[in-house]
Amino acid sequence: MLRVLILSSAFVLVSFNLFGQFESNYEPILYTGTIPDHFLHSAKEKITSHLEQKDDILSKKEGEEFYTSTNFELSKILLSGEIYFNDKLTKYVNSIIDNLLKEQPELRKQITGCVTKFTAVNAAAWGEGTLFINLGLIARVENEAQLAYILSHEIAHYIKKHNLEQFKNDKEVEKSIFNKANEMEQLFAKLSFSRENEYEADKYGLEIYLESNYDPKEAANALRLLKKSDEPDQTHQLDLRKIFETKTFTIEDAMLYTEKTIEKEKKDQEDFLVIEVKVKPENIDEAEKLSTHPNIDKRIEAIEFATKKVGKSKTKNIQGAQLFKEIQKTATFEIIEKQFNIGAYSRCLYNALLLLEVFPKNKYLVGVVSRSLYWIAYYQSINSLRLVMPNHYRSDDPAYKSLLYFLNKLDNKQMLQLCYSYSKSKPNGKENEALVITIPRVLDMLNENEKAKKYYKLYQTNFPEGNYIEFAKYKLGE
Amino acid sequence: MNKILYYILFTILLLNQSCSGLLLIERVALEKSEARKITRMVSIEPDFDQIDIRKQPEVRYLKSDRKEKNLSRILIKNAKRSKIELTVIDANDLTPTELDYFNHLASLKMEVLQKSLHQNTPIDPNAGGAFNKNWLTPKKSYFNYPPIISPEYSKLAQKYKTPYFSFQGVYSFIKPVKGKLFMCCFFPPIGLASFFKPDITTYFYHVIVNVKSSQVVYRELRRINDSAKPDHISGIIYDSFKIFKSGK
Numbered sequence: 001m002l003r004v005l006i007l008s009s010a011f012v013l014v015s016f017n018l019f020g021q022f023e024s025n026y027e028p029i030l031y032t033g034t035i036p037d038h039f040l041h042s043a044k045e046k047i048t049s050h051l052e053q054k055d056d057i058l059s060k061k062e063g064e065e066f067y068t069s070t071n072f073e074l075s076k077i078l079l080s081g082e083i084y085f086n087d088k089l090t091k092y093v094n095s096i097i098d099n100l101l102k103e104q105p106e107l108r109k110q111i112t113g114c115v116t117k118f119t120a121v122n123a124a125a126w127g128e129g130t131l132f133i134n135l136g137l138i139a140r141v142e143n144e145a146q147l148a149y150i151l152s153h154e155i156a157h158y159i160k161k162h163n164l165e166q167f168k169n170d171k172e173v174e175k176s177i178f179n180k181a182n183e184m185e186q187l188f189a190k191l192s193f194s195r196e197n198e199y200e201a202d203k204y205g206l207e208i209y210l211e212s213n214y215d216p217k218e219a220a221n222a223l224r225l226l227k228k229s230d231e232p233d234q235t236h237q238l239d240l241r242k243i244f245e246t247k248t249f250t251i252e253d254a255m256l257y258t259e260k261t262i263e264k265e266k267k268d269q270e271d272f273l274v275i276e277v278k279v280k281p282e283n284i285d286e287a288e289k290l291s292t293h294p295n296i297d298k299r300i301e302a303i304e305f306a307t308k309k310v311g312k313s314k315t316k317n318i319q320g321a322q323l324f325k326e327i328q329k330t331a332t333f334e335i336i337e338k339q340f341n342i343g344a345y346s347r348c349l350y351n352a353l354l355l356l357e358v359f360p361k362n363k364y365l366v367g368v369v370s371r372s373l374y375w376i377a378y379y380q381s382i383n384s385l386r387l388v389m390p391n392h393y394r395s396d397d398p399a400y401k402s403l404l405y406f407l408n409k410l411d412n413k414q415m416l417q418l419c420y421s422y423s424k425s426k427p428n429g430k431e432n433e434a435l436v437i438t439i440p441r442v443l444d445m446l447n448e449n450e451k452a453k454k455y456y457k458l459y460q461t462n463f464p465e466g467n468y469i470e471f472a473k474y475k476l477g478e
Numbered sequence: 479m480n481k482i483l484y485y486i487l488f489t490i491l492l493l494n495q496s497c498s499g500l501l502l503i504e505r506v507a508l509e510k511s512e513a514r515k516i517t518r519m520v521s522i523e524p525d526f527d528q529i530d531i532r533k534q535p536e537v538r539y540l541k542s543d544r545k546e547k548n549l550s551r552i553l554i555k556n557a558k559r560s561k562i563e564l565t566v567i568d569a570n571d572l573t574p575t576e577l578d579y580f581n582h583l584a585s586l587k588m589e590v591l592q593k594s595l596h597q598n599t600p601i602d603p604n605a606g607g608a609f610n611k612n613w614l615t616p617k618k619s620y621f622n623y624p625p626i627i628s629p630e631y632s633k634l635a636q637k638y639k640t641p642y643f644s645f646q647g648v649y650s651f652i653k654p655v656k657g658k659l660f661m662c663c664f665f666p667p668i669g670l671a672s673f674f675k676p677d678i679t680t681y682f683y684h685v686i687v688n689v690k691s692s693q694v695v696y697r698e699l700r701r702i703n704d705s706a707k708p709d710h711i712s713g714i715i716y717d718s719f720k721i722f723k724s725g726k
Contacts, residue, residue: 030581031577031580031581032577033577034574035572035573035575035576035577035580040572040574042570043539043543044543065534068539068540069539072539072543075570079569079584080584081580081583081584081585081588082584085580341585341589342588342592343592343593343596378626379596379597384596384597387596388596437629441629466633467630467632467633468629468630469632469633470632470633470635470636470641470689471629471632471690471691471692473690474632474690
């Protein structure tokens with residue numbers, strides 16, 4: 001009994017600690033340690049070493065073309081600042097690869113897992129053994145096993161040398177006299193070969209996956225998840241009045257996307273001649289012809305059939321559910337950081353607001369909301385709002401739609417007031433670096449320069465080593 | 479009579495060839511005295527891309543790589559001639575401990591180029607979607623306001639002992655000219671002269687940002703209908719530094 005009690009207490013403590021690190025703040029991942037060798041090897045070195053290893057798929061000339069192009073592109077990606085190294089996400093992904101290839105140490109040496117800052121739910125295998133796993137994928141999977149299946153699939157692409165075969169096939173298709181006249185036929189021939197490779201990677205990837213201790217059922221679930229990745233989330237809700245209303249900023253009914261608004265929009269649409277464009281082809285086979293990947297339902301079916309009789313009790317998270325949750329949360333925070341850095345302000349604002357529902361006191365998230373509102377107001381002031389924020393019609397996610405509708409209803413002064421009142425209303429705001437620097441920038445835009453100066457001075461006092469210190473000094477004329 | 483007509487056509491064609499370049503320079507109202515004070519600048523990862531559609535892709539990569547190294551040298555040499563101490567940060571020459579490139583400089587480059595493109599359309603609100611084209615459309619006046627970037631990079635000014643960070647790139651497109659045979663038949667001297675010369679367009683861009691004020695202070699885009707030979711590029715870069723240094 002005592003043992004159970006101690007274990008339960010430990011679990012509660014660990015859980016508390018886990019969420020504790022995100023509760024009050026988040027520090028975006030910084031590169032530490034030394035730059036890994038494979039980042040620093042020049043493309044030319046890599047080309048030479050590849051050309052020395054003869055392969056039976058490509059001719060010498062084809063090999064030169066393939067390895068030169070892929071290695072220069074690879075170097076470009078690795079040195080773009082878009083790939084993490086020496087961080088916990090990369091370590092986690094590589095531990096999964098360790099688990100998958102426990103019995104194949106020679107193969108393990110050839111493979112490197114790299115996490116990219118890209119937000120799309122995707123992963124890719126590069127010819128020389130680099131697997132790229134997007135942040136978007138890590139944030140979306142439900143457990144370690146699902147990530148493991150996707151990695152097995154990518155490892156299978158590498159083992160089967162699919163990119164070399166694809167390159168050779170594409171060249172042959174382009175050369176073929178029969179196809180030369182018809183670009184569409186060429187495209188179909190290339191895509192068809194790509195789909196064959198996907199089936200093979202599914203089959204061989206599943207073999208690798210089933211050798212490990214990951215739950216077999218999660219392989220099909222991983223594909224189900226990929227299928228759903230483009231679908232909008234209908235479950236999210238945002239109470240905009242609760243989030244943004246303060247003593248100095250009130251939200252009128254007309255600014256909110258309500259049932260009444262939906263009805264009005266429907267009526268307005270009826271007044272126009274609406275031509276419905278059929279995007280989806282008539283049948284699945286027709287849709288498949290235009291895709292690099294085979295029909296996902298067929299793939300799920302095949303995997304379910306193959307894993308039906310594998311009844312061994314296995315786990316969803318070899319490294320533990322707690323660690324998986326921590327990794328997933330980190331990926332979600334990093335996505336917000338990335339969206340902010342690429343100027344996807346409305347999406348970044350939305351994701352930060354959703355995460356604030358879980359971590360309401362997180363200083364980083366509050367700062368992101370404030371900074372995103374500032375940039376939205378800025379782009380609005382220079383008549384370029386559409387570059388950073390879409391129209392609400394474009395979203396199928398109800399909560400995001402209502403946020404876009406609300407923001408689009410505000411004029412520039414209201415947008416600036418919203419940013420100002422939100423930033424001012426936060427308790428302990430003076431301790432939040434992002435808020436203390438955003439407030440005077442908003443005041444500058446409202447032409448309240450004297451008031452702004454007080455905040456720049458406050459920044460100087462509170463954050464003498466802060467990231468914005470030189471900017472604050474510049475604004476104070478120092 | 480025919481001879482005169484021929485010479486007129488010849489002159490028009492020559493003029494047309496020499497005047498078809500593009501020059502777009504925008505800068506913040508830097509006072510002469512301030513512009514002259516700029517003695518240090520950091521250039522982050524200069525780009526060189528030569529796309530020769532007549533040749534195999536691997537030739538393009540190898541040539542571009544060689545010329546990119548050369549571009550760094552040309553930049554340093556011309557900066558020196560304009561009394562600017564230029565430090566070029568080339569990602570291909572990083573040492574294992576130079577993490578600053580990944581933590582700040584790569585993202586600064588992305589930020590500057592992205593914000594510079596995004597904030598390129600101050601006048602026409604409907605032009606927002608087509609921002610890529612704006613680089614190629616000469617404007618009548620200098621930009622109404624300087625494009626701004628995030629102020630979080632201002633701290634780099636302390637570390638690199640200069641608030642000025644610059645970004646340069648050369649893009650050269652080479653393709654075979656169509657209708658050469660027609661030119662050879664009807665205008666033999668011009669036709670023959672251009673028979674062995676492909677159609678080349680070279681772009682050069684130069685963006686300078688003051689991280690302390692978080693403003694893009696200088697933007698330049700040039701197009702020349704000639705190859706990206708070191709002499710051509712060197713001339714353009716020399717000119718670019720001179721314009722920047724001369725202030726308003």
